[in-house]
Amino acid sequence: MKQIVLVIALFYLIPYSCYSQNMLIKGKVLFQGEPVEYANVYVKGQGKGAVTDSLGRFTIALNETGTFTFQASMVGFQTSQQVVKLLNSGNSDLVFDLKEMDGGLDEVVVSGTMQEVSKLDSPVPVEVYSANFFRANPTPSVFESLQNVNGVRPQINCNVCNTGDIHINGLEGPYTMVLIDGMPIVSGLATVYGLTGIPQSLIDRIEVVKGPASTLYGSEAVGGLINVITKKPENAPSLSTDFFGTSWGEMNLDLGLRSNWGKNIQVLTGMNAFYYDNPIDNNSDGFTDVTLSKRISVFQKINVQRPGKRLFTLAGRYIYEDRWGGQMNWTTADRGGEEVYGESIYTSRWEAFGTWQLPTTENINFQFSANGHNQNSTYGTTRYNADQYIGFSQLTWTKTAQKHGLLLGLAYRYTYYDDNTVATTKSDSDENAPSIIHLPGAFLQDEIKLTVNQSLLLGVRYDHNSIHGSIFSPRLNYKLSSTDKSMVFRFSAGNGFRVANVFTEDHAALTGAREVIFTEELRPEQSWNVNANLVKKIYTDNGTFIGLDGSAFYTYFTNRIIPDYESNPNQIIYANLDGSAVSKGVSLNLNAAWANGLNMTGGATLMDVSIEEEGIKSRQLLTERFSGVWSVGYEFFRLGLTVDYTGNVYSPMRLPLLGPLDDRPEFSSWYSLQNIQLTKKIGEKWEIYGGVKNLLNFTPPANSIARAFDPFDEGVLFGPNGNVIPTPGNPNALTFDPTYVFAPNQGIRGFLGVRFTVSD
Incomplete structure (x- = not known):
């Protein structure tokens, strides 16, 4: 049978x-x-x-x-x-x-010339990082995402509140301009807060320009600029969601929705929510290792289809955040008190920006942006409340005539700043005196096609600051490419400037009533930069691609404004640096992909950043000599599985000590932050991903906060001039100080997330 x-x-x-x-x-x-x-x-x-x-x-x-x-x-x-x-x-x-693709090799960029051009055709070297690049190491903010960009480093400036800024080629955050869709809306108080809460599901790409860009973008674009480009509504998925959590208790949610309002209006709506409410003190210093945060952000972008395909876009964003860090037993009842130390920051911020193409036969665009920033914060017993409003408008006219590509622009920027400190108080009275700055300007750019493979870009800008007067900034860019565009050489030279803005959040200025002293009429900070860039693309017979992008840079910085809080404890003394600062070095980016699904990007920067005054040269604080980044990914096509290994490495940095008796190391150690992630596709719409961050479990020394046990300096003895006097209980003459920080305090942690996307 x-x-x-x-x-x-x-x-x-x-x-x-x-x-x-x-x-x-x-x-x-x-x-x-x-x-x-x-x-x-x-x-x-x-x-x-x-x-x-x-x-x-x-x-x-x-x-x-x-x-x-x-x-x-x-x-x-x-x-x-x-x-x-x-x-x-x-x-x-x-x-x-098949058709040729950009694939990250020849993207359309706008940051270098304010016009959409091929990356390879742009005379200005622009680095482009797509949304997929950042997915290899998902983070809850753009600020953290930039840690894997060569020559760009997010710097945390405070161990307690975890605020920070973005360094480009060693130059500090105030010299980096951050744009959203080309609009300068992230500056001043918003340098940190403006880079959080941007729904990353709506980001199309991030463009990075290293070196001065003030000829086009004006003040603050001294060290470089970062332009966050959001997706066009017509190119965005109908629905996208991205949620992940970590073993530390962090939770982050991104939502994106595309819709139509009638036949001619397309709308892109996004939301970001971040929640972390789990105090952790792994280094046992009595303080939270990571600032707790509750954040909500809503983003809306509208694209109106007009006759003649003329452009009209309007976008807006609102963000609210409640963050605090401090002693582990701190509660909201202790806010501003002297019993338990905490730094609590309530931030409310709105932004609006857009572009309108005029209904003329000429290509004329009107761009505008406005933002308001309200901050209510306490640092121990010190209260800091501030309001900042910035309005910006710009009119540009582009014209192509024979071998010339002309760009003419008129710009105006209005900045209002007010706070509750003596920084915005008249020196001869207690009368409030908010800072109001008017900055009109004009710029002209001409891109000349010398030959089929050569172009020369000449630009000049004139601004008139209501406080500092006239500011002039020129630039020159030259590009030479091979016939097949497999090799491109660029040379750039230009000037950058930053108008003096002494009214900004500074922890040292919040330590009591101080008289603001100007020893001279402050001059705008300026930098002169030269940059040589070579790009080479190599295709092998077996389907392998290798891209090399190398640069050598030199920036000479003058008129730097450094506030002096040490000469007199009752004064803030502002003056231009009597000397210069220099940032010089070389960098190399590598991009490689193999037909079997393996791809790799990497980069290294070797630089020297120094300050010279009165014949004495010193290395700039919190600046590494060497940095490296990498991202290695492999896709198992048959399994629908991708593995990503990302990381960075930094050489020692000079750290801020509190005096000659401070026994903490003057330099940090070498350190590396490494991550691994697995991503599994499930059908056409779902993705599950997870992995481990900070594989090596690196954290800074436990004594990074000086005298963490005495945050109100009750055991500190001060002399008549405000200096600290060594005592048996304080032999190193230290005060409570959270600025001895060079890396995040967050150790190893796991994460798990899910994405759901509907394309049509």
Whole structure:
């Protein structure tokens, strides 16, 4: 009987087996009619694929009928897809005709010239980082995301409140301009808070320009600029959600929604929510290792389709955050009190910006932005309340005439700042005196096509600051490329400036009533920069791509304004630096991809940043000599699984000591923050990801906060001039100080997240 059943089973299985073997899908991958070797062809949802041979041919075996999506991909080309319905026969001949792609190699950029141009055609070197680049190491804010960008370092400036800024090539945060869609709305008080709460699901890319860009963007673009480009509503998915949590208790949610308001209005809505309410003190200093935060941000972008395809976009964002750090037993009842130390910051901020193309035959655009920032904060017993309002408008006219590409612009910036400190009080009375600055300007740029492969960009800008007077900033950029654009050389020289803004949040200024002293009429800070950049793209016969991007830079910085809080404890003394500062070095970026699914990006920067005054040269505080970043990813096509390994490494930095008796090390140690992530695709809409951050569990020394046990300096003895006197209980003459910080206090932690995306 068993034999009969076996024969019957074989009778039915043999035809099915033969049928399965006959479901062979064959095809070719071509480019302009020529076969493409080592291209990847993958059947979505089936975990099956193949690599093309020398004739561009592939064969894939399937064991079932139905409708399938075939995808052909190759480094340097756009991914191509075909939907095929398979019935009871195989041997379907599929032909994929690939098109060249940007793939991160030739993106459209706007930051270098204020006009959309190919990255390779831009005479200004611009680094572009897509949203996928940042997905390899998901973070709750753009501020943290930038840790894997070569030559760019997020610097935490306070161990308690965890505020910080962005360094580019060693220059500090005030010299980095941050833009959103080209609008300078992140500055002053918002340097940190403006980089949090941007829904990352709505970010299309981030462009980085290293070196002065004041000719186009004006004040603050001295060290460079970071331009966060949000997605166009027509290109965004219908719905996107991204939620992840960590083993420390952090939770972050991003939402994105595309909708239509009638036939001509497209809307992109986004929301970001972050929640962390789990005090942790792993270094046992009595203070929270990471600031607790509750944040909500709402973003809306509207695109109106107008006659003649003229542009009109309008966007807005609101963010509210409640953050605090301090002693572990702090509660809101202790806010501003002298019993338990805490730093509590309530931030309310709104932003609006947009672009309107005038209804004329000429290409004239009106750009505008406005923002308001309200901050209510306490640092121990010191209260700091501030309001800042910035309005910006800009009119640009572009014209192409023969070999010239002209850009003419008129700009105006209004800045209002007021706080509850003596910084905005008249020196001869107690009358409040908010800071109001008017900054009108004009700029002209001409891109000259010398030959097919050569271009010269000349630019000049004039601004008139209501306090500092006239400011002039020129620039020159030269580009030479090979015929096939596989090699591009650029040379840049220019001037950057930053108008003196002494009214900003500074912990040292909040330690009591001080008289503001100006020893001279402050002059705008200026920098002169030269930069040489070489880009080389290499394609090998086996489908491998290698991209090299190297630069050498030199920036000479004058008129730097440094507030002096030490000469007299009752005064804040402002004066221009009697000397200069220099940032010089070399950097190299590497981008490589293999046909088997392996890709790698990496970078290294070697630099020297120093300050010289009265013949004495010193190394700038909190600036590394060497830094390196990397991101290695591998995609298992058959499993729908991606592995990403990211990290950075920094050489020692000079740290701020409190005096000659401070026994803490003057320099930090080498340190590295490394992360690993696994991402699994489930169908077309779902992704699950998880991994480990800070694999090496690196944290700064436990004594980073000086006298953490005495935050109100009750055991500190001060002399008549305000200096600290050594005592048996304080032999190193220290005061409570949280600024001895160079890396995050957050150790190793796991994370798990899920993404859901509906494209149509």
